[in-house]
Amino acid sequence: MVSINLKPSKHPLAEYIYHLEAGAAMLQDSPGNVLEVVGILKSYGIVLDAYYRNLIYIADHQFLVLFPFFKYFNGEVSVDKLLRHWWHDRINFEYAEYCMRAMMWHGGGGLDSYLDSPEFKALAEKAIEAKLKGNFVMLSLHKLFPEFLPEQIRQLCYYSALGQFWRVMSDMFIDLSDRYDRKEITSIPQVVQHIQDGLVAAANNPITYQVTINGQVYEIIPPSVGLTFLMDTAVPYVEAVFFRGTPFPGTISYNAQAAQIPLEQSDFIYGALYADPLPIGGAGIPPTLLMQDMRHFLPPYLHDIYRRGRREEDDLRVQICQSFQKSMFCVTTAAIRGLAPHPLDTSDPDQQRANRIYLETWMNRFIPSRLVDVNRGEM
């Protein structure tokens, strides 16, 4: 729908701008899409639950453990768990770490700024001294390499922050599935609205981090810093994971042959919204781990649809990735709507113009993305 107050947009993705202005989502609304998105977000919610518990565990209980051999065991080490870990039929917590590192590498938001501040350095130093008390070897090494341990703590902050972010998202996606089961959710705009409401409700949740060493609590990110859920974790997360992706070997292996690896950090566009689902399953490609995890928790109605595909279950992970990509466009729609300068259904021409510029800026980033492909229903 084109606003009567504005000229038609000349943007190549103008169609999607009109959709958003009309209150629709970037993903086409259809019963099939609703089923796929809700189903995949349910399995994603279950996996995120496991991821966030492990991230928080590592942040809280593996603080400055330099050889964290059992960091994925959440404190419950047994022979059974060890064998299962080596057999790899388990939750691949490594994926959560890839995402954490992507956030850390790309930075952005208040968390990134805070971790470079003298305040953080002072608090980190206190915790390091407490942790290394009596350990002269480590204290000497810390004096020799004073940036090493603070950098480890910066990383642990991201562990904690991503864990806190995913705790909210996991509950949100499970709740979405429950509402779908109760027939309260029947369309893609309702899915988007559910996510947007969840993000808005949690927007000002504080992001904090403290560790307990020898019975004493040490603040690393105190509440006084004022980091919040939406602007300091959600937005940097979307930027890093949805738009830029993980700069690790394997993720982009086939693109490397075409000399497509960007030289500039800001040019990375290999995030979830740009990922080609076909290489899924290749060795060393991190999204494969997520798909591998989600396949264990697919709701039966979605699993049946996948089984009816031409390859049946042979390409299950590719099919999951395609559905996941659709769901991530819904999450992105919610984020775009939530961050818009004015309500998208405003009737004020000035606000409409501001929104149009805002949306066209977003759409510039979607030109090389999979937006058109997921709506084409191809593959």
Next chain:
Amino acid sequence: MLSVLIWVPLIGAAIVAWWPGEISSLHLRRVTLAITVGLLVWNIAIVTQFNPDLDGMQLSEYVPWIEQIGFNYQVGIDGISLPMVCLNSLLTVVAIYSSDRHIDRPRLYYALLLLINFGVTGTFLAQDLLLFFLFYELELIPLYFLIAIWGGERRAYAATKFLLYTALSGILVLASFLGVVWFSGAATFGYEPLREAVLPLGTQIILLSGLLVAFGIKIPFFPFHTWLPDAHVEASTPISVLLAGVLLKMGTYGLLRFGLGLFPEAWQVLAPWLATWAAVSALYGALAAISQKDMKKVVAYSSIAHMAFILLAFAAATPLSLVASVCQMVSHGLISGLLFLLVGVVGKKTGTRDVDQLRGLLNPERGLPLIGSLMILGAMASAGIPGMVGFIAEFMLFRGSFPVFPVQTLLCMVGTGLTAVYFLLMINKVFFGRLSERVENLPRVYWSDRLPAVALAIAVVIFGLQPNWLVRWSEHNTNSLMLGARRSQNIGLVNQVNQTMTLPMANSGVIDN
């Protein structure tokens, strides 16, 4: 014992063709498979009875037939024919297993496959020249129909071309055999008596030339090869497997058994020319393969190149090269069978074999990863990478031939080097990179599609790691062919040129060392 191998397929063909009442394609397939698996087991029983340390034919059977013209039913097996018969049995099972389960006119199809098995087995076991010729010709008819009825779009053209070429081959074989009996004054077509016959060198050269052209068409060598790529491209996958795996070997087997066996003096006169012919054919096949766009044509031209190595080994005629030639026949049968099976699966699942249209088929979820992996293994085996049977065969072959014909051997080695070039070009285009758009949603690959190729791949690796299981059968019999050649020198039929040639032959007993 041997007659079971020959006549059971014929009886089986009759049962399949005239089975009373309605029977589904699947049931016919099972019946045919049961017959051929039974034959394979029988073959294994024969292997256990076979003594590789004995010279001459074993398990021989003789039934007088038309004694007035010296034509008798006479069969036997030695270390040269044993691997061929086993290969035939194995590849027939593979071909039937990999046939379309719901093929049209299944009675005729399976009956014709059994008839091919009948003809090929008879060819390898016949110890009478006329009997060999009858079996050699008999196999043409079912193969013609198998290409003409179940082939591709240009099947009529390809089948007719195949028939014309190979019928000419048959006529030349018959003419040469009649010439041998006529000029030697023998009263029989029996193979062993005719080996003792003494013929003038000029007559030998004329008769041998006939056989060389005849079998040169069948194998085929450049420039008699033009029927083969067409036949392969139009034939269905199981027929291509049989054609490349076994039927071409009838030519090399005939050349070894009757060319070298009956005309050792003439052979040595022509040997330098034959070695040069082998080098030209090998290089032509390899260069032609590089320029192909159809995967099946790449494998077909590769066949022409690799079969030429066998001619080089025959020409050198050292103990090692002759053992290697038998080894190369089996090796090529297994590897080309494997490659044609894999190309068949690619064609069946993607709908094309065009290397310009296929890309990224190694994709682990949406592509054909196991098929691609086996294709890489097959290409490595064909290029002679150690650890696989291709290396054993080609290493022995070149090592055995080099002392006699160094230049031609080096040229053939360039040909085997080019194997890596054309197969890697094909594999890089078809299997690497991102899956091309037209093959993004391929149908599922079932284990039944993969199983025959996996079985052949295992054989390729096993014989590569334990080559003695393949080589030990032939050594005595190929040596006896050598002794025949040396005996002829002693009775003064060999001229000075030949004597100089025998020196390296006598010194090149690498296998004994």
